[in-house]
Amino acid sequence: MTNKQPVERLEPGTVVRAALELLDEKGLDALSTRAVAHRLGVRMNTVLWHVKTKARMLELMADAVVGEISLDALPDTPDERVHELARRYRRALLAHRDGAALVVGTYAAESHTLRFAEIFVTAFLDSGRSEREAAWTVWTALYFTLGLTQEEQAAQRQPLGDRLAGALSSTAHPSLHRTLGHITGGSFDERFEYGLTAILGQG
The missing domain is CATH 1.10.10.60 (Homeodomain-like)
Incomplete structure (x- = not known):
């Protein structure tokens, strides 16, 4: 159309x-x-x-995706606020086809992205982390969210388990074969919550 x-x-x-x-x-x-x-x-x-340019268009698109994240009614507790912000970030990526692939390919120093990053970093600082720890943990949480969400959106076209099951051998890849059910098992929601909890040290 x-x-x-x-x-x-x-x-x-x-x-x-x-x-x-x-x-x-x-x-x-x-x-x-x-x-x-x-x-x-x-x-x-x-x-x-x-x-x-196309690259600039992609940056503006990525910033627009982040701009769809609601920053209202966030938890007062810093650690809960961090977790909720990461959840909302993932939902914004999932709201668009290839949303994670779009954002991961850009470095948008634009208003929506900077506002979200400011609130995210502030939550880490409010939790008592040092400036270095706050900055680097933000990176880790965002990169994890982007990577997992990109895999989740790709899996909608071809599930990871279907590809791995035919590629693994119990003799050539014994450890992968042994843990295959856990590598491909569980929902992406469960993987996200587990990974984010591990990154934030809340386990």
């Missing part, structure tokens, strides 16, 4: 919204400035005028 829109009404936010709609419909591999221009019914140069 092509959504015709007058050029004079275009702005970066309009381009980003159209790009996110295209992402949800066709996935990250199909995303391009040309495809977004076609969706908006304008020339590709018009899209580039507003977002400059």
Whole structure:
């Protein structure tokens, strides 16, 4: 579907919204400035005028995804606040097709991303962690969430267990074969909660 829109009404936010709609419909591999221009019914140069490059468009899209995270009604206790922020971050990624792959491929120093990061780091500092520990634990929690969510979204197309079961041998990979049920078992919700608890030292 092509959504015709007058050029004079275009702005970066309009381009980003159209790009996110295209992402949800066709996935990250199909995303391009040309495809977004076609969706908006304008020339590709018009899209580039507003977002400059595809890389910049992806940064703005990633920031928009993070901007969908509600920061209201967070727990007062710092450790509970950290856990809840990570949960909301994951839900925002899952709300868009290939959302984790989109965000992990960018480094968006934009308003929504910086606001979320500020609140996340503050929660770690409020819990009594040092500046270094707060910063590095934030990285660890975010990278874990991005990686697991990216695998979760990829598994919707081809489950990991299906690939591993045919590749593992009890003689060549005895430890992997022995633990296969745990590697592929459990829901992604369970894996996320377990991993985040381990990272935050709340076990």
